[in-house]
Amino acid sequence: MLGPWVEKYRPQTLDDVVGQKHIVGSLKKYVDQGSMPNLMFTGPAGVGKTTSALALVKAILGDYWRQNFLELNASDARGIDTVRTNIKNFCRLKPVGAPFRIIFLDEVDNMTKDAQHALRREMEMYTKTASFILSCNYSSKIIDPIQSRCAIFRFAPIKAEEIAERLKYIAEAEGCDYEEEAINTIVLFGEGDMRKSVNMLQSAASTGSITEDHVYEVVTKAKPQEIKQMVDAALRGKFMESRNILRDVMILQGTSGEDMVNQIYQDVSARVMDGKMSGEVYMELIGAIADTDFRIREGANPRIQLEALLAKFL
Amino acid sequence: MLWVDKYRPKTFSEVVGNNKQKKVIEDWLEAWQNGNPQKPLLLIGPAGTGKTTIAHIIANEFSEHIELNASDKRSHDLLMSTIGESASTRSLFGENRKLIIMDEVDGIHGTNDRGGTKALNKIIKESKQPIVMMANDFYSSKLTTMKKNCQVIKMDKIRAPTINKFLRDVVLKNEEIEVDPDVLLKLSKRSSGDLRSAINTLQALVENGGELTEETLDITGQKDNTASVIDTVTRVLKSTNPINVKRSLRENNEDPTLVMEYIAENIPREYENNKEIKDAYEMISQADLYFGRARSSRNYGYWRYASDFMGPGVALSKKQTYKKFTRVTGPMAFSLMGRSRGQRALRDRIASKMEEKMHISLQVAYTVFPYFEIMFEDDVTAWEISDFLELEDDEIKRFRKKKIPKKVCTAMEKVKAEMREEEKEEWRNSIKQGIYANIPNQNDLSDDNSLVNDEYDAGMTIKDDFNDISDDELDAIASEFSLDNSKSKLNKNKKDKSKDNNKNNEDELIEEKPKEEKLEKGQTTLFSF
Numbered sequence: 001m002l003g004p005w006v007e008k009y010r011p012q013t014l015d016d017v018v019g020q021k022h023i024v025g026s027l028k029k030y031v032d033q034g035s036m037p038n039l040m041f042t043g044p045a046g047v048g049k050t051t052s053a054l055a056l057v058k059a060i061l062g063d064y065w066r067q068n069f070l071e072l073n074a075s076d077a078r079g080i081d082t083v084r085t086n087i088k089n090f091c092r093l094k095p096v097g098a099p100f101r102i103i104f105l106d107e108v109d110n111m112t113k114d115a116q117h118a119l120r121r122e123m124e125m126y127t128k129t130a131s132f133i134l135s136c137n138y139s140s141k142i143i144d145p146i147q148s149r150c151a152i153f154r155f156a157p158i159k160a161e162e163i164a165e166r167l168k169y170i171a172e173a174e175g176c177d178y179e180e181e182a183i184n185t186i187v188l189f190g191e192g193d194m195r196k197s198v199n200m201l202q203s204a205a206s207t208g209s210i211t212e213d214h215v216y217e218v219v220t221k222a223k224p225q226e227i228k229q230m231v232d233a234a235l236r237g238k239f240m241e242s243r244n245i246l247r248d249v250m251i252l253q254g255t256s257g258e259d260m261v262n263q264i265y266q267d268v269s270a271r272v273m274d275g276k277m278s279g280e281v282y283m284e285l286i287g288a289i290a291d292t293d294f295r296i297r298e299g300a301n302p303r304i305q306l307e308a309l310l311a312k313f314l
Numbered sequence: 315m316l317w318v319d320k321y322r323p324k325t326f327s328e329v330v331g332n333n334k335q336k337k338v339i340e341d342w343l344e345a346w347q348n349g350n351p352q353k354p355l356l357l358i359g360p361a362g363t364g365k366t367t368i369a370h371i372i373a374n375e376f377s378e379h380i381e382l383n384a385s386d387k388r389s390h391d392l393l394m395s396t397i398g399e400s401a402s403t404r405s406l407f408g409e410n411r412k413l414i415i416m417d418e419v420d421g422i423h424g425t426n427d428r429g430g431t432k433a434l435n436k437i438i439k440e441s442k443q444p445i446v447m448m449a450n451d452f453y454s455s456k457l458t459t460m461k462k463n464c465q466v467i468k469m470d471k472i473r474a475p476t477i478n479k480f481l482r483d484v485v486l487k488n489e490e491i492e493v494d495p496d497v498l499l500k501l502s503k504r505s506s507g508d509l510r511s512a513i514n515t516l517q518a519l520v521e522n523g524g525e526l527t528e529e530t531l532d533i534t535g536q537k538d539n540t541a542s543v544i545d546t547v548t549r550v551l552k553s554t555n556p557i558n559v560k561r562s563l564r565e566n567n568e569d570p571t572l573v574m575e576y577i578a579e580n581i582p583r584e585y586e587n588n589k590e591i592k593d594a595y596e597m598i599s600q601a602d603l604y605f606g607r608a609r610s611s612r613n614y615g616y617w618r619y620a621s622d623f624m625g626p627g628v629a630l631s632k633k634q635t636y637k638k639f640t641r642v643t644g645p646m647a648f649s650l651m652g653r654s655r656g657q658r659a660l661r662d663r664i665a666s667k668m669e670e671k672m673h674i675s676l677q678v679a680y681t682v683f684p685y686f687e688i689m690f691e692d693d694v695t696a697w698e699i700s701d702f703l704e705l706e707d708d709e710i711k712r713f714r715k716k717k718i719p720k721k722v723c724t725a726m727e728k729v730k731a732e733m734r735e736e737e738k739e740e741w742r743n744s745i746k747q748g749i750y751a752n753i754p755n756q757n758d759l760s761d762d763n764s765l766v767n768d769e770y771d772a773g774m775t776i777k778d779d780f781n782d783i784s785d786d787e788l789d790a791i792a793s794e795f796s797l798d799n800s801k802s803k804l805n806k807n808k809k810d811k812s813k814d815n816n817k818n819n820e821d822e823l824i825e826e827k828p829k830e831e832k833l834e835k836g837q838t839t840l841f842s843f
Contacts, residue, residue, distance in 0.1 A: 002730065003702025004689075007672050050673045073675045081435070081459055107675050195678075199685040206692035222684035239582045239591055247647050252654050254661060254680045295599065299606035301571075303647060304578060308599035314588035 005202045006195050009170050014055045017048055018166050018194065019158040026153070027052060031059045034099055038123060038132045040108075040147065042139040043155025046193030049135040052155075053104050056133070064097035071104045083111075084118055091126035101130040108134045109141035116143045123149055157192025166194065167201050171210060178210035185215045224249065227263045231271075234313035242310045250303055257302025261293045264309070288312040317517045318510050321485055322367055329364050329371070330480050330509070331472035336368075338467060343372055346411065346444050354438050354445035356419075356460060358452045359469025362508030365448040369415050372446055379413035390429025397437060416447040420454035431456050438463045471507020478502035480509065481516055493526040501531055506567060543568050544642045547576045551584040552635060556626035563625040570617060571605050574598060574624045575645040581628065584640045590632045597627030660712055667703045683713075690714040693722040701730070 002008065011017045014024050014031070030036035036056075041049040058065045070090045072083055087103060095101045111119065123132055123146070132150070136142060139152060164187050171178045182204065190197030203218040204210045226249045233242035249255050255263075268285050271277040277285075292309040296302045323329045326340055345352050355372075357365040373379040380397055397414050414437075422430040438445065438460060449457055452468060478499050486493060498516075505512035520526050549562040566573060578598045585591050601624035608616035651658075665679035674682070690696040690713035697718050700710050710718065 002698040002733075004672065004686075004699050007702065045678065054673065071673065073669060081432075106673070107677075110675075195674075195682075199682060202695070203685045203688040206689045206695040218685075218688055221688055224684070237588050239588065243582070244646075247650055251647065251650050252657060252661075253683070254658065254665075254676070256677050259677070259681075292599075295603050295606075298603060299610040300599070300603045301606065304574075304602040305599055307578065308595040308602075311592045311595035314592050 004199070005170055005174070006198045009166075009173070009198065011048075011051055011055060012058065014052070014059055017052050017055055019162045020048055020052065020155055023052065023153045023155065027056050028059075030056065034060065036060060036131050038150045039134070040139065040142070040150035040152045041133065041135045041155060042137065042152065044137060044157060044193065046190075046195035046197075047155040047158055048194065049155055050104075050106065053133045053135060057102050057104065061098040061102060068095050068098040068101040069104070070101070071106070073106045083115065084122065087119075087122045087126075091122070091130045095129060100128075102133060103130055104133045104135070106135050107137070108146075109136035109138050113143060116146055120145050120149070158194055159192075160187045163187050163190060163192070163194060163197050167197060170198065170201060171205070174205065176205050176210055179212055181212040182210045182215045185212055185219075189215075189219050224253075224255075224263070227260075227267050230310070231264060231267050231313065234310040237314050239311060239314055242313075243307055246306055246310060247303070250306070257296045257306065258293075260302070260306055261289060261296065264306075265289050285313060316514075317485060317489075317521075318513050321488075321513065322370075323364075324371065324374070326368075326371060329367060331476050332364060332469050335467050335469055338465075339368060339372070342465060343375055347375065351442065352444070353463065353465045354441060354447060356447045356449065356457070356464035356466045357469055358449045358457070358466060360450060360471055360507065362505075362510035362512075363469040363472055364509070365469055366417065369417075369446045369448060372444075373413055373415060376411050376413040376444065378411075379415060381415040382417070390433040393430055393433040393437065412443050414441070414443060414445045416445070418449065419447045419460065420449040420451045420456050422456060431459075435459050435463070472509050473507070474499070474503045474505075477505060477507075477509055477512050481512060485513060485516065486520075489520075491520050493520060497526050497528055497531060500528065501526070504531075542566075543573055543576050546573060547580055547642050550577055550625055550629050551580060551632075551640070553629055554632065554635060556630065559625045559629045560622070563621050570621060570624075571602075572645075574601055574605070574620070575648070576642070577624055577628055579645045579647075580640065580642055583643060584636060585632055586636065587633065594628045594631035597623045597631060600627070660709065664703070664705065664709050664712060667705065667709075671703055686713045693718055694726065697722055697726045701726070 014028055017024050039053075041053060043049055057069050061068050070086065072086060083105075090101065090103065093101075105119070108116070108119070120143070134142070134146070134150060139147060139154075164183050167183050167186060168178065171183075183201075186197050186200045186204070190200060200215065200218050200222070201210065203222065204214040207214050207217065226245050230242050230245040230249070233239075233245065246260075250257075250260060265286075268277070268282065268289065272279065272282040288309055292305050295305050326336055329336060339355065339357075342352050342355055357368065359365055373381075382393075382397065397416075416434070419434060422434065447460070447464070451457070481498060481502060482495070486498075501515060502512055505515065516526070519530050543566065546562045546566045546568075550559055553559050553562075563570075563573070578595070581594045581598070582591050585594060601620040604616045604620035604623065608614050608620070661680070661683075662676065664683075665676045668674060668679040668682065669676055672679070672682075686699065689699060690710070696710065696714055699705075700718070707717070
């Protein structure tokens, strides 16, 4: 199979899953038993939640996993009605060639409370024929009744050595030479996120060779410069300029309010770490960012809130 | 008697305004009367535009009708028991249709009418009877599913001259009352497209010998709806008098969140001091927060706080009034959204392909875009990824300006074809091995042929000479393997095996091919029952 390396080298079996040894151990027990409870995988992006889920599904459902497996992305502008009908139609059918059916719901924390309650009903109704695997970034955003119906597995960021090892494996399998330093740099900027790391590796490889310089090039190119420019403009007192950048990023690139808050937070943190911002200013800005984050989660309009946040940077 | 009831139109021709919509509705009704079932009708529009009137005119055309409105509780169970049954059944005899009228469907309450929207959607889908529904808010989230399954008619506000004509030529003529035409026109204009309110106001003023003058019109305290968004925004930004600002906001009839967007857009265009912008935007932020809370809690009482934050709050954030002319600009975020529609659609098309093939959400997909931009600089990588995601040419262009060179494409197609061939070979081998691995086991399981189905046996004996077995039959045998859950088939397997033993390797290879293909087909049929 060709295609992006993240897919090409996605581990297919539980044994191949990188890191998460404890979790994989427990999951393998389910495979041995041939049954599993409802599961919830929580943890940051790119630590193997989806990969583990897919590997588990293949192992436990055997050859006919495709026919007995439903993958739904809860976060993507799909109404609860769609999710519900899909689940219902899927659960109603008898498992074929496998002991039960499995539904994998990604990013459940982005579902509204109402939708989560609806999901909870579905989970109760089809306990005999179907098991659920839910994945989310923060289990705190999941309503209690769902949490209590699941065995919860917390995925930690993958360790640096493990990522490095995997990156080297991929580079070798692709027949690419690499500098040791380049791998270390990727691991550093990858922040325990395997997807990001592998994407960086392939990006560097596609610019010619996997050298430290190329990796830095990738990091600068791939990192949205706009956030820095936006914060710069606001701190310089150029509100209109800053606001225009914000709108471009959110509307054209589709960056979510939550991601914007994260990136602004990181940008501001970096400034104080580099000694480019005083502690007092920093704390004032953090207060404003925290407020904005909270208000967005309270159901306010993210763009308006972020515009107001930029005004506070003036 | 209320004039609104007295002069309520009884036929379509009497209904004023919305002529195009009327035509569509009449066609809908005619189709039903000709025994031609139609999608439910969903009339959406502001108050006083004739929704209820039309629904009742339709009702007159049917022998029976049921009506439910906001004052009735409309929970799931209740809806299903009252109208759910009548909707999905129909009379055995004759064309007896039962019309169902549901008013204010966007007002179905989230908690009190639990499951109401869901039940309604179900009824809409399954209904065999004509349904007419009315709603006010075109953009209500409750209507999203409904709108897909209904014939949606958007009712427009009634134009002032039309209202004026109706009041003059129908109501006043009939009541034999004369009023000043100028004042009447003013009244018509002030009703802002709401005919019912216009009639009510008129009745209140002139019935029992009252006289309609401009003064009495003002006294009724009828809302002056003519304040435009531009006026309101100018007032908020220029004035520091909370009373004027509040009044201007109250007189404004637009969607308050839109007014807020207008104010926010123009704050930095009017205010020059950064501290003012900061304070004013904090007020906008608060207003927005309360709009959000109103939405999520359905407690629209919060709107008044939002209105105060975005009005007097913003107005009082400035320390000075600017003596300059600022052209009020529409929200640029909206125009950006309009301009970038194509670009965003392209982005989302790519992202949903990634979602499907890479098991990631749209939001995560967007974060991968920058990496793709770098990877796509390399021709081969670009081809590989495009091929994997099945990207179209315009989608590839999102990541690289140049087309992928033809040479690279043809070379890669070849590589891919070879890989596919290899994969096939592997697949074949594994199937072959899989089949053989199974057989000894099954031999051990049972040597007892007594369970073998007679019919089967008869069928097989004819084919006793294995060398004569045709490809088709081999296929059939192969497909049985994939099932291999029936005891009677064990016999077959055995025979198959003995046949294979009799043959040399070359023959096997030739025969395996059709088998393997059939096996795949066998699988598909397996899952279709």
